[in-house]
Amino acid sequence: MTDTASNEEVSGTTQVDKRNVRRSAALLGLDSRLLGMIVALGAMWVAFNFFSDGLFLTSRNLWNLSVQSSAVAILATGMVLVIVSRNIDLSVGSIAVFVAMFMGLMQAEWIPDRYGLGRSWTWVVVLVAGIALGGLIGALHGFIVAYVKVPSFIVTLGGLLVWRAFAFQLADGRTIAPLDTKFQLIGGGPKGSLGETKSWLVATLACTVIVVGLVIGRRRRRRHGFQLRPTWTEAVVGTLGCSAVLGAVWVANSYMWPPGLAKDYAEEHGITEPPGGLRIPTGIAIPVLIAVGVAVFMTYLATRRRFGRYVYSIGGNPEAAELAGINTRFVVMKTFIVMGMLAALGAAVISARLNAATVGLGTGLELQVIAAAVIGGTSLAGGIGIIPGAMLGAVVMQSLSSGMVLMKVPTATQDIVVGVLLVTAVAFDSILTRRRA
Amino acid sequence: MSDALVPLVEMRNIRVSFGGVVAVDDVSVSLRAGEVVGLVGGNGAGKSTLIRVLSGAHQADGGVILINGEMVLISNPRDAKAHGIEAIYQTLALADNTDAAANLFLGRELTTRLGSLDDAGMEAAARKVLGRLNPKFKNFKDPVNKLSGGQRQSVAIARAVQFNARILIMDEPTAALGPAETAQVRELVTQLKAEGIGIFMISHDIHDVFDLSDRISVMHQGELVATVNKDDVTKDEVLAMIIMGGRSVVQ
Numbered sequence: 046m047t048d049t050a051s052n053e054e055v056s057g058t059t060q061v062d063k064r065n066v067r068r069s070a071a072l073l074g075l076d077s078r079l080l081g082m083i084v085a086l087g088a089m090w091v092a093f094n095f096f097s098d099g100l101f102l103t104s105r106n107l108w109n110l111s112v113q114s115s116a117v118a119i120l121a122t123g124m125v126l127v128i129v130s131r132n133i134d135l136s137v138g139s140i141a142v143f144v145a146m147f148m149g150l151m152q153a154e155w156i157p158d159r160y161g162l163g164r165s166w167t168w169v170v171v172l173v174a175g176i177a178l179g180g181l182i183g184a185l186h187g188f189i190v191a192y193v194k195v196p197s198f199i200v201t202l203g204g205l206l207v208w209r210a211f212a213f214q215l216a217d218g219r220t221i222a223p224l225d226t227k228f229q230l231i232g233g234g235p236k237g238s239l240g241e242t243k244s245w246l247v248a249t250l251a252c253t254v255i256v257v258g259l260v261i262g263r264r265r266r267r268r269h270g271f272q273l274r275p276t277w278t279e280a281v282v283g284t285l286g287c288s289a290v291l292g293a294v295w296v297a298n299s300y301m302w303p304p305g306l307a308k309d310y311a312e313e314h315g316i317t318e319p320p321g322g323l324r325i326p327t328g329i330a331i332p333v334l335i336a337v338g339v340a341v342f343m344t345y346l347a348t349r350r351r352f353g354r355y356v357y358s359i360g361g362n363p364e365a366a367e368l369a370g371i372n373t374r375f376v377v378m379k380t381f382i383v384m385g386m387l388a389a390l391g392a393a394v395i396s397a398r399l400n401a402a403t404v405g406l407g408t409g410l411e412l413q414v415i416a417a418a419v420i421g422g423t424s425l426a427g428g429i430g431i432i433p434g435a436m437l438g439a440v441v442m443q444s445l446s447s448g449m450v451l452m453k454v455p456t457a458t459q460d461i462v463v464g465v466l467l468v469t470a471v472a473f474d475s476i477l478t479r480r481r482a
Numbered sequence: 483m484s485d486a487l488v489p490l491v492e493m494r495n496i497r498v499s500f501g502g503v504v505a506v507d508d509v510s511v512s513l514r515a516g517e518v519v520g521l522v523g524g525n526g527a528g529k530s531t532l533i534r535v536l537s538g539a540h541q542a543d544g545g546v547i548l549i550n551g552e553m554v555l556i557s558n559p560r561d562a563k564a565h566g567i568e569a570i571y572q573t574l575a576l577a578d579n580t581d582a583a584a585n586l587f588l589g590r591e592l593t594t595r596l597g598s599l600d601d602a603g604m605e606a607a608a609r610k611v612l613g614r615l616n617p618k619f620k621n622f623k624d625p626v627n628k629l630s631g632g633q634r635q636s637v638a639i640a641r642a643v644q645f646n647a648r649i650l651i652m653d654e655p656t657a658a659l660g661p662a663e664t665a666q667v668r669e670l671v672t673q674l675k676a677e678g679i680g681i682f683m684i685s686h687d688i689h690d691v692f693d694l695s696d697r698i699s700v701m702h703q704g705e706l707v708a709t710v711n712k713d714d715v716t717k718d719e720v721l722a723m724i725i726m727g728g729r730s731v732v733q
Contacts, residue, residue, distance in 0.1 A: 269606040349598040351591050354580070358588055361579035361625075368539055368575045369589030370560035428579040 078422050078474065082437050086444065093448030100451045104299035108327060111297070112233040112398070114443040115336035116391040120410065121417040121435035122343040123387035126353075126380045128418055129360040131427035132190060132197035134384050136204030138410035140182050141392035142402075143212040148175040148393060149221030149402030152228055168228040176389045182208065183385020187378035197381075205411065213404050222401035232397030233330035235302045244328035248294040252287040259283050297333075298326040332394045336436070339387065344432045356380060360428035416463075417442055420470045488551040490515045490680040491536070491567075491649050497544035498531050505531045506542070507704040513649065513680040518671060520695035520712075521684045524724055527701040529684045530572070533651050536682070537569040538562035549649075560589070566648035570655060572684075574638040578627035582619075582637050583608035585626055586644060611640045615670070632663040639670065650674060650681045656690055668694060688717050702727030 094101040120137055127134045152171045156164065186204055190197045223229075230237035239247065259279050266273055302310070302325040310316075311323045347353035355376045358366045366373050391410075396402045421438030423430030445466060449459045489512040498506040506528040513519050521529045534540040536547065538559040546553050549565050556562050562569075576585050583604040592600040592607070605622055612619045616636040626634055635658070642650055652671075656664040671681060671694050685691050691698060692712060700707040700723040707723045 265602045269602045271602065271605070345598075349601075351593070351599065354584065354588075354591060354599060357579060358577040358584070361577035362575065364573070365575040365577045365585075365588065368537075368559050368569070368571065370538075370558065370563060371589050 078477075079431065079434055079437065082421070082434065082441065086437065086441055089441070089444055089448070093444070093451065097448065097451035101448055104296050106447065106451070107296050108300040108330065110440070110443055110447050111333045112330045113447070114439045115233075115330075115332040116394045117410070117413050117417050117442070118336045118436045118439035119339050119394065120384075120387050120391045120414040121421070121439050122340055122432045123380075123384040124414050124418045125421075125423050125430045125432050125435045126343075126347060126356050127197075127384050128415070128423050128425060129427060129430045130356045130377055130380055131360050131363065132377065132380065133415070133425075134186070134197065134201045134381065135411050136182075136186065136201040136208060137384065137388040137391075137414055138407035139205045139208035139212070140179055140385055140388040141395065141407035141410055142404065143182070143208040143215070144175045144179050144389040145392040145396040145402040145406050146212040146215045146221065146404075147178055148172070148228075148389075149224060149396060150216060151175075152225040153221050153223070163226070165227070167225045168231075171225070171228060172231075172393055175393060176386050179385040179387070179389025179392070180382050181385070183382040183388075184378065186385070187381030190381065191374040191377040209404070216402075216404075218404055220401050220403045222399075224397060224400055224402070228393070229397050229400055230331055231335070231393050232395075232400070233332045234398070235306050235325075235327055237332070237397070238297075238330045239328040239334065241298050241326040241328055244294050244298055244326075247329060247334070248290050251290045255286040255290070256283050294329060297329050300327045301325060302327060332398070335390070335394065339390070340432060340436050347432055352376065352379065357428065413439075413442065416467050420467065422474065487514065489513060489548075490517075490550060491682075492548040492551075493532070493536060493545065494548070495545040496532060496535055496542050496547075498528070498535060498540065498542050504704050506535070508545075509701065509704075509706045510545075511682075511699045511706065511709065513682055515648075515680050516675050516678045517696045518675060518681045518683055518694050519709075520691040520698040521682055521701065522686070522688070522691055522698060522720065522724055523701035523707075526703065527724075528704040529701050530653060532701070533569070533653060533682060533684060536562065536649075537567060537651055539569075563590075563645065566646065567651065568642035568645060568647035568649070569651040570638045570642050570653065572653040572657065574634055576626045576634060576637060579625050581625055582612065582622050582629075582640075585637050586611070586641050588641070590645065607644070608640070611644050612636060615640050615643075616666070631658045632660065635659060635663065635667075639667070643670075643674070648679060650679055651684075652681060653684045654686065655683065656685070656687065664690075688721060691720075692717060700724055 090102060100106060120141075124134060124137070148171045151174060152167050156167050156170070160167075182204070186197075186200050189195050189200045238244075259282060263273060263279060301307070304322045307323040307325050308318065310325060311318045316323065347356065355366065355371050355373075358369070358371065359373050359376060363373060366376075392407065395406055399406070417438035418430065418435040419425065419438070420441055421431065421434030421436070423435060442463065445463060446459065449462060454462070491513040492510075493512070494510045496506050496509050497504070509528070509532055511519065511521070511532070521533065523529050531540065535542045536556070538556045538561050541557060547556055548554065554561075554565055556565065556567075577588060580588075583601070586608045587604050592603045594600045608622060612622075616633070619633060619636055621629055621633070626637060629637070635655075639655075655667050659667065668690075671683075674681060683691070683694060695712050697709060697711055698715070698720060699709040700720060702724065705728065707728055710720075
């Protein structure tokens, strides 16, 4: 008895270094790839801060970064499911511009013509109609892919051409601007943000959810008699999670309104400005809140619902999924419907931020979204991919862009860097996976 | 006369064609409770196609299926499972990127009251059933493509027995297994027979067929050559039927 025990100990210690990283990542409940990406992102931020003489790690830059990543992040969560089920959607940029045009015309012309401007409900109707339209387009693509069995690459390539053309025709190539005042808030900006109090409220809510989630998970495992993680790991995970949330909100609240806007606000509300101007914290931008909300929902859908399980099973072995009685065609069609709806939501965020719907909106968006998903660990072969990874991928790509802009790198060079990074990231990941196996 | 027991499964006059090629031509086989029927034949004999009709993976172009004497319609794998038919395919049909519990419950997941996946519940059930079949099975969290051939086989078998099948289809169950694991499969088949489960077993290993089957149905190029009792024939006679088809049958 004692001999075998000591043998196990010895062999365990010799393997310590290799498995430690994976085990600590697993303990934290994170994919080790995800952990690696977070570390790489941190390193990138520090490097950019150094090379931009401290411009990168300012609350203004980080706040802008969060807003600029949100549209790609929203779409990337949907693209993960499409790619995991062994398909691709090249049409998302074109769906976005078409829906943006539609939403723009609806709020700038169609509704005002009948009901007048400045209605309080305009933005709701427009947003709902837009998302429904995106879902319908996705359903059309999904139907042709799943039931008519045309490869998704071809169907969505056709979509890429067709929907942008329709967008042009819809408004005769005009730019639709300005948009409804309430709709604009979806795009962020000082008014399109939560402000100090609400941001702290959201942070508290998020921390509560994290802690409650850990407790419920632990209780469920105990009920089934599984081995429990040591209490200290749960405490570490909880602390890290909450610190991250609180830290992010602190940064958002450190970004103040531009002095001109603060002055207007002070005058409007009869507040006397203190010396140095009124400092109004911006807080979490609405598009960022939307993106985080989408990510949470999509992660829940992918990991805790049958739909998500079926998407991954189809990606792993489509025949096995069929033989298990799964309605694979409908599941695939649904991934495209979700993608279409998310593209519409992204279109709302982009056009709101621009305060306009233009025919150029979303050009190249599909490639950014696919790149974000792939950098985040989604395999184009299907079956593998995580949604938080795709979000991180979007932030990585945007950080790279922002950092290079702050370093005054010319646009052409920026493209080269992004292209090289994309290939390197995937190659690196693929080599690591092969070595691990 | 022999017993008046209605067979567990009867497939009558099954016909399957792919375009102009007739893969299964007017084949009738039957299976009684607690019996193993070995389905043998060379490549392209139509055995896998015939059995896929029973498991719902394929639709027959002609013929009927009766379960316990009643005609049933099996148009998809769900229908088959509803009638208590479970299959272990030659390729195992496992989703490689998910773990053992997920594969066990694929298509039949346990859910919580909110409708979300009950992963803990499924893992607990998986541990129970796999623990019975293969006490050495430990990797419940790894995706199944990281498991050995024998372990993957255990998962596929566990999936078939977990849901109280009455009719089991095994397509080349020992083809990828070593001697120890083959012995385990043999033990399992004996156990299942004792529980009254009927098993259709496709195998090209004539020794396995003779060890485990009670009756043997031989197919050749889509046609049924003969169905014989194992005790009435020799291995050579069966081999002759497999290779030469109808011309070898001595009535």
